[in-house]
Amino acid sequence: MTEQGRTGAATAPEHVLVVFPGYHRPWAAWIAQRLDLQGIRNTLQRWDPPREVPLEDSLGDLLLARGQVLLVLNDWFFELGPRPAGEWNDVLRGFVAGHADRFAAVNLTNRPLLPATAVLEPVSLWGIGEEEAEARLLSRLGIEPRRSASRRVQHGSLVRYPDTPPExxxxxxxxxxxxxxxxxxxxxxxxxxxxxxxxxxxxxxxxxxxxxxxxxxxxxxxxxxxxxxxxxxxxxxxxxxxxxxxxxxxxxxxxxxxxxxxxxxxxxxxxxxxxxxxxxxxxxxxxxxxxxxxxxxxxxxxxxxxxxxxxxxxxxxxxxxxVPSFDRAESTGYLMRRAPHVTAPEADEVAAEFGDVPLPLVQAAAWLGESRMEVPEYLRMVREGRLSTVDEPAAVDGFPHASLTSWSILINRLRRSQPQAVEILSLCASFAPGRIPLGIVRAYPQAELPEDLRWMTTDLPSWSRALDTLVNFSVLTRDARGPANELGPHQESVHMHRLVHDIVSRLTDGPHRAAHRKAIRTLLAEADPGNPMDSRHWPRYAELLPHLEPSGALESHNPRVQTAVLNCLRYCYRSGEYTAGARLAEKIRACWSAFMPPLAQPMLDLTTQEGNVLRSSGRFREAHQLDHALRERLTQDAPVNELGVMLCGGAIASDLRHLGQYGEAETLQREVLDESRRLLGDTEFVTLVARFNLGLGLRLLGRYQEAYDLDVETLATRETVLRPRHANTLNSGIALAQDLRLLGRYRDALARQESNLKMHVQVLGPLHPQTLKARAQLTLCRRREGGFQRDIGAMMATALDQLEQVHGRGHYVTLAFINDYGSFLREHGDLAQARDLINEAEAGYRSLLGPAHPFATGMLSSTGLVMQAAGERADALAMLEASLAGLTASLGPDHPWVLGCALNAGAARNFNGRVADAAELSRDALRRARHTLGGEHPLTLSCQIALATDLRGLRETEEAGKLEEDALLTLTRTLGAQHPHTLSARQRIRPYWDFEAFL
CATH class of the missing domain: 3.40.50.300 (P-loop containing nucleotide triphosphate hydrolases)
Structure with missing residues (x-):
C-alpha cells in the first residue's frame, strides 16, 4: 500500500456507503459489522448499474450519500452491466479521479484489475487473515481502531469472516x-x-x-x-x-x-x-x-x-x-460476459430466441464464447440447421424448441473437434441423469470395455481434456465429494441435468449405444462391494442403484451383473428401503422372467428377497402368493431342491403368522425346523432362525411357557454360536423378556429387558428399528411391573413418534404400539385421545389384514373398553361380546386372548345388569385360565376377582369372600402389596384385560 493510501483520509468518515455486487454480499456484511463495531454509520448498497445508463451517472448517484463510498472490487465488479473495459477506464481516470477523496476500495482478488483502478487505491483483502483484513480496511478509511470494539464482539452476533467456511x-x-x-x-x-x-x-x-x-x-x-x-x-x-x-x-x-x-x-x-x-x-x-x-x-x-x-x-x-426465466437484462448481461464479441442488440436477439430460459442460454453463451462464431451465423444454424442422423427431438416442459437444435450444433462440432468428449457424453447417457459416478470407468481398468472407450482407462490427459471441454460448454458439472485436489480421476463424479440427459441421449444415440450400456453394467458389477449386509457399503449401493435400469443391468444374462442386481435388492431390504425394494424386485422379475427359468437359483434368490421386502412393508398376502407359487414349483421339480423347499417353507410359515393362521404356521414351522436340523445341523444360522420363528408362533398361539422354554434354548445357542452382541442374539433377548411378561413374571421381564435395551443401544444405536422394538418392549414391561407409572406416558409418546418415523403411521408395527399407547391413556383417564388412537389402530388393522384377522377382532376389545369407560355401556357390551365371539371362533376357547376378552365381556354384562350371565362367563373363564395359565398368573387372578364381584352381586357372599381373599393373598405374594393389580383388587375395582398385538 502506498503512503498516500495509508494517510489519504485525515479523519474517520461519518458514514460509509458499502457498494458491492450481490455476489459479494458476505464480504459486504462483514465490512458493515467491522464498521459498526467502530461506531461508524454505514449503509449497504447492492450495485448492478443498468447498461443503458451512462456509467458516470450511476457513479454520481452513489455520491448523493454523505461520507465515503467504499467499492468492494474484484474482476467481476467491472463486468457488471456489462460494459466495455474502455468505458470503465475512461470514467475511472476522469470522473472518479475528480472525486478521489470520496471513493475508496478494497480488492478481493489476486487477478489483475483494470489499470485505471489505481485511482481508487484499493487495499487487498485477498488471502489474508481476519485481523489483518480488518486492520487494512480501517486504515484505508482513516479509522483509528477502538480497543473497546473487541469486548463488544463477545456480546453480539458475529458475522463470520468470509474466508472462513461454515463448520x-x-x-x-x-x-x-x-x-x-x-x-x-x-x-x-x-x-x-x-x-x-x-x-x-x-x-x-x-x-x-x-x-x-x-x-x-x-x-x-x-x-x-x-x-x-x-x-x-x-x-x-x-x-x-x-x-x-x-x-x-x-x-x-x-x-x-x-x-x-x-x-x-x-x-x-x-x-x-x-x-x-x-x-x-x-x-x-x-x-x-x-x-x-x-x-x-x-x-x-x-x-x-x-x-x-x-x-x-x-x-x-x-x-x-x-423461479421465472431471466429478465432480459440478465439474459443479455450473461451472454455478453461469456461471449465478449456479442453486441447488446445481438444478445437481445439470442435471448429472445431462447425465451430467456437459463439452461439453453448458458449453452448458447458457451458455444458463442468458445467458438467465437458471429451471432447471425449462429442464429441461422439454430433456425435452419437440422441433423439428418437423428430424429427431431420434441420440446418438453416448456423448453424452447430452438435450443434443441442448438444442442445438435454443439454435438456436431464436438464430433469434429473432440470426438472423445462425445464418447464421454454417450457413456453418460447410459447412466441415469443426476449424479453419475463416472470415475468407476477408471477405477476398474480390468473391466472389459468396447474398443472406442478403452482410451478412458489409459489416457488420463485425454480424459481430463474431454471432461474440461464438456464442463466449459456447460454440458456437465463436476460433482466430486470432498476437495477436488484430494480426489483422483477414479473417484470423480459429474452431474448431468435431467433435461440435458434427455436431449443428449437422443442426439448421441447410435451404433455404439448398446456397447456403452453393456460397459456400464459391467462397471456397476465391478463396483459392487459384494456385502449388502455391511452398512459401511450402503452409500455405494445407494449410488449404484439408480443406474441399474438405464444401463440395462436388469436385463443382463451375465451372472456377475445379476449378482450385483440382487445385492442392490438386498441392500434395499437390509437398509429399510422397502418401497424402493418392492419396485426394484418387480422390475427384476419382469426382466428375468423373459429369459430365465423360474427355478434358476437367481430367481429363487429374487423370490426370497422380494418376500422379505413385501412382508417387512406389510404386504403379507402378496408375499404369501409369491412364496406359495414358488413352493408348488419346487415340489413338482425333479430332482427336488430340498434346501430350496425348506427355505420356502420357512417364508410361507412367516406369511401365515402375519395373516393370522397361527395353527397352520406352527405345523409348517416345525417341519421346517426338523428339515433344517437334518440338512444343516442344530447350530447353523438358518436352523436358529427357524427355532426363533417357532417360538414366535407358540407365543401367538398363547402357549407362553412353551415359547419361553424354546426361547431360552435359542438364546443360549445364539450366545455361543453368534456371540452375545449379534443382532439376532439381541432379538432373542427381546423375545425372552416378552415371554416372561406374558407369563406374569413382570420383575424378571423388566430386569432382562433393561439390560437388553442397553446392549441394543451400544451395538445397534439408539434409533435402529430393532432398538425401537426393544424400547417399546421395555415400556410394556415397566407398565406391567407397576413402579414407573408417572414416566410411562412420556416414554410411550416418544417411542410412538420414533416408530412412526421409521415405519410410517399405518405400518403394522406402529399400529400395535398405537393400540398399546391408547390402552394406557384410557387407563389413566385421557379418554378422548385414547379413543382416537384405538380407532386409528382398529381401522388400520382392518384395512391391512381384513376384519376376520385376530388382530382386527382383538382390537374390538380395546374399543369396547373405551366405550365402557365413557359410560356407553350398551355399545361397549356389544363390542366386547363381538370380540369374544370372533376370537373364540378363530383361536379356540382356551387362548389367553379369548380369556381376556371373556374377562372384559363379563364386566360389561355385569354393568348392564346381566349379573347371572356375567357370573357364568366369569366362572368358565376362571376354569379355563387355571388350566391354560396356572393358578398364579395375573390373568387367572383377575378372572377370580371378577367372579367374586359377580357372586357378590348374586348375594353369594361366602364363595365370593373366599375367592377374593385367596386372590389377594396370591397377588400380594407374587406381585407385591403395592402393585397396581393388588391395590385395585383390594379396593374392589373390577379388573380388565388389554389386548396386545405382537409379532
Missing part, C-alpha cells in the same frame, strides 16, 4: 463464477426464510426444468454461508441416494446413530430440531419432485430448509417461491 460444508456444488443476476430473487428468498415461523422455515424454489433452480440454490448457499454453521446439500433425484445423503449428516454431526438409513435420518432430524450441536443450519434438497416422503425427511427446527422442485404440491409443506 460443516456438505457437498455444496462449486460456486459458479459466471452466476448472473437473480439478486432480487435471492434477497426475497433470504427474507422469507428469516421471517418464517421458527421451526418451519422452509421454502421451495419452483420452476420448470432448465430454469436455474439448482444454480440459485447453490448461489444462496455460498452467498449466505456466513449466516450458517452447517450447510448440507442433498441431491434428491433418486430416493435412495437422497435418504443416504441426508443420513450421512449424522456422522458429521457426531450423533450416536447406527448404520441403518432410517435410524440416521431420525437422529439428524432430532438434532436439527433441537438445534444441538448447531442451531444455524441450512439443508438443501435439490431436485425433490416426489412429496410423499416429506413428513419423514423434511427437518424442522431453528435452521432453514431449501427445496428445488417442479412439483407445485410442495405448497402443502413449504413456502413457494416461483
Amino acid at each position: 460443516i460444508w456438505g457437498d455444496v456444488p462449486r460456486r459458479n463464477p459466471r452466476f448472473t443476476g437473480r439478486d432480487d430473487l435471492l434477497t426475497e428468498l433470504q427474507q422469507r426464510l428469516m421471517d418464517a415461523e421458527r421451526g418451519n422455515a422452509a421454502c421451495t424454489l419452483l420452476g420448470m426444468s432448465g430454469i436455474g433452480k439448482t444454480q440459485i440454490a447453490a448461489e444462496y448457499a455460498h452467498r449466505f454461508s456466513p449466516d450458517y454453521d452447517v450447510v448440507w446439500w442433498v441431491s434428491s433425484d433418486d430416493r435412495n441416494v437422497q435418504r443416504d445423503r441426508f443420513g450421512e449428516l449424522s456422522a458429521v454431526l457426531g450423533l450416536p446413530a447406527g448404520s441403518e438409513p432410517g435410524e440416521r435420518i431420525r437422529a439428524v432430524r432430532e438434532a436439527l430440531r433441537r438445534g444441538d450441536p448447531h442451531g444455524k443450519w441450512l439443508v438443501v434438497f435439490d431436485g425433490w419432485d416426489d412429496t410423499k416422503d416429506a413428513e419423514v425427511l423434511l427437518p424442522h427446527g431453528p435452521g432453514h430448509v431449501l427445496v428445488t422442485s417442479r412439483n407445485r404440491g410442495w405448497g402443502e409443506y413449504t413456502d413457494i417461491l416461483q
Whole structure:
C-alpha cells in the first residue's frame, strides 16, 4: 500500500456507503459489522448499474450519500452491466479521479484489475487473515481502531469472516463464477426464510426444468454461508441416494446413530430440531419432485430448509417461491460476459430466441464464447440447421424448441473437434441423469470395455481434456465429494441435468449405444462391494442403484451383473428401503422372467428377497402368493431342491403368522425346523432362525411357557454360536423378556429387558428399528411391573413418534404400539385421545389384514373398553361380546386372548345388569385360565376377582369372600402389596384385560 493510501483520509468518515455486487454480499456484511463495531454509520448498497445508463451517472448517484463510498472490487465488479473495459477506464481516470477523496476500495482478488483502478487505491483483502483484513480496511478509511470494539464482539452476533467456511460444508456444488443476476430473487428468498415461523422455515424454489433452480440454490448457499454453521446439500433425484445423503449428516454431526438409513435420518432430524450441536443450519434438497416422503425427511427446527422442485404440491409443506426465466437484462448481461464479441442488440436477439430460459442460454453463451462464431451465423444454424442422423427431438416442459437444435450444433462440432468428449457424453447417457459416478470407468481398468472407450482407462490427459471441454460448454458439472485436489480421476463424479440427459441421449444415440450400456453394467458389477449386509457399503449401493435400469443391468444374462442386481435388492431390504425394494424386485422379475427359468437359483434368490421386502412393508398376502407359487414349483421339480423347499417353507410359515393362521404356521414351522436340523445341523444360522420363528408362533398361539422354554434354548445357542452382541442374539433377548411378561413374571421381564435395551443401544444405536422394538418392549414391561407409572406416558409418546418415523403411521408395527399407547391413556383417564388412537389402530388393522384377522377382532376389545369407560355401556357390551365371539371362533376357547376378552365381556354384562350371565362367563373363564395359565398368573387372578364381584352381586357372599381373599393373598405374594393389580383388587375395582398385538 502506498503512503498516500495509508494517510489519504485525515479523519474517520461519518458514514460509509458499502457498494458491492450481490455476489459479494458476505464480504459486504462483514465490512458493515467491522464498521459498526467502530461506531461508524454505514449503509449497504447492492450495485448492478443498468447498461443503458451512462456509467458516470450511476457513479454520481452513489455520491448523493454523505461520507465515503467504499467499492468492494474484484474482476467481476467491472463486468457488471456489462460494459466495455474502455468505458470503465475512461470514467475511472476522469470522473472518479475528480472525486478521489470520496471513493475508496478494497480488492478481493489476486487477478489483475483494470489499470485505471489505481485511482481508487484499493487495499487487498485477498488471502489474508481476519485481523489483518480488518486492520487494512480501517486504515484505508482513516479509522483509528477502538480497543473497546473487541469486548463488544463477545456480546453480539458475529458475522463470520468470509474466508472462513461454515463448520460443516456438505457437498455444496462449486460456486459458479459466471452466476448472473437473480439478486432480487435471492434477497426475497433470504427474507422469507428469516421471517418464517421458527421451526418451519422452509421454502421451495419452483420452476420448470432448465430454469436455474439448482444454480440459485447453490448461489444462496455460498452467498449466505456466513449466516450458517452447517450447510448440507442433498441431491434428491433418486430416493435412495437422497435418504443416504441426508443420513450421512449424522456422522458429521457426531450423533450416536447406527448404520441403518432410517435410524440416521431420525437422529439428524432430532438434532436439527433441537438445534444441538448447531442451531444455524441450512439443508438443501435439490431436485425433490416426489412429496410423499416429506413428513419423514423434511427437518424442522431453528435452521432453514431449501427445496428445488417442479412439483407445485410442495405448497402443502413449504413456502413457494416461483423461479421465472431471466429478465432480459440478465439474459443479455450473461451472454455478453461469456461471449465478449456479442453486441447488446445481438444478445437481445439470442435471448429472445431462447425465451430467456437459463439452461439453453448458458449453452448458447458457451458455444458463442468458445467458438467465437458471429451471432447471425449462429442464429441461422439454430433456425435452419437440422441433423439428418437423428430424429427431431420434441420440446418438453416448456423448453424452447430452438435450443434443441442448438444442442445438435454443439454435438456436431464436438464430433469434429473432440470426438472423445462425445464418447464421454454417450457413456453418460447410459447412466441415469443426476449424479453419475463416472470415475468407476477408471477405477476398474480390468473391466472389459468396447474398443472406442478403452482410451478412458489409459489416457488420463485425454480424459481430463474431454471432461474440461464438456464442463466449459456447460454440458456437465463436476460433482466430486470432498476437495477436488484430494480426489483422483477414479473417484470423480459429474452431474448431468435431467433435461440435458434427455436431449443428449437422443442426439448421441447410435451404433455404439448398446456397447456403452453393456460397459456400464459391467462397471456397476465391478463396483459392487459384494456385502449388502455391511452398512459401511450402503452409500455405494445407494449410488449404484439408480443406474441399474438405464444401463440395462436388469436385463443382463451375465451372472456377475445379476449378482450385483440382487445385492442392490438386498441392500434395499437390509437398509429399510422397502418401497424402493418392492419396485426394484418387480422390475427384476419382469426382466428375468423373459429369459430365465423360474427355478434358476437367481430367481429363487429374487423370490426370497422380494418376500422379505413385501412382508417387512406389510404386504403379507402378496408375499404369501409369491412364496406359495414358488413352493408348488419346487415340489413338482425333479430332482427336488430340498434346501430350496425348506427355505420356502420357512417364508410361507412367516406369511401365515402375519395373516393370522397361527395353527397352520406352527405345523409348517416345525417341519421346517426338523428339515433344517437334518440338512444343516442344530447350530447353523438358518436352523436358529427357524427355532426363533417357532417360538414366535407358540407365543401367538398363547402357549407362553412353551415359547419361553424354546426361547431360552435359542438364546443360549445364539450366545455361543453368534456371540452375545449379534443382532439376532439381541432379538432373542427381546423375545425372552416378552415371554416372561406374558407369563406374569413382570420383575424378571423388566430386569432382562433393561439390560437388553442397553446392549441394543451400544451395538445397534439408539434409533435402529430393532432398538425401537426393544424400547417399546421395555415400556410394556415397566407398565406391567407397576413402579414407573408417572414416566410411562412420556416414554410411550416418544417411542410412538420414533416408530412412526421409521415405519410410517399405518405400518403394522406402529399400529400395535398405537393400540398399546391408547390402552394406557384410557387407563389413566385421557379418554378422548385414547379413543382416537384405538380407532386409528382398529381401522388400520382392518384395512391391512381384513376384519376376520385376530388382530382386527382383538382390537374390538380395546374399543369396547373405551366405550365402557365413557359410560356407553350398551355399545361397549356389544363390542366386547363381538370380540369374544370372533376370537373364540378363530383361536379356540382356551387362548389367553379369548380369556381376556371373556374377562372384559363379563364386566360389561355385569354393568348392564346381566349379573347371572356375567357370573357364568366369569366362572368358565376362571376354569379355563387355571388350566391354560396356572393358578398364579395375573390373568387367572383377575378372572377370580371378577367372579367374586359377580357372586357378590348374586348375594353369594361366602364363595365370593373366599375367592377374593385367596386372590389377594396370591397377588400380594407374587406381585407385591403395592402393585397396581393388588391395590385395585383390594379396593374392589373390577379388573380388565388389554389386548396386545405382537409379532
